[in-house]
Amino acid sequence: MNNVFEIVDKTGRKIRLTKERWKHITSPEFLHPYMTNYLEEIKQSLTKPDIIIPHKYNDMKANYYKFIKDRKQYLLVAVNYLNGEGFINTSFITSKIKKR
DSSP, X not given: OOEEEEEEOTTSOEEXXXXXXXXXXXXXXXXXXXXXXXXXXXXXXXXXXXXXXXOSSOTTEEEEEEEETTTTEEEEEEEEEETTEEEEEEEEEESSOOOO
């Protein structure tokens, strides 16, 4: 199995996180190794996001945001869609929501 998880998001689309993308997200080279502690929050960001922002230039991408109370910041989960399904491209903590 090449997926860390597969889940149905708030909009009813199947979204998956591959092992390769999880390694990328949590690698020290990517500067976000703390993300290893946020796997469940990534899932929650997809199923119960505070807001979903479509990409400004590409309808096949969207950013899901969930407020993380203990950090007082947002978890961003960037998703790409292909053939009606989505896959997580990256995820990290950010201080603000980037609007279109």
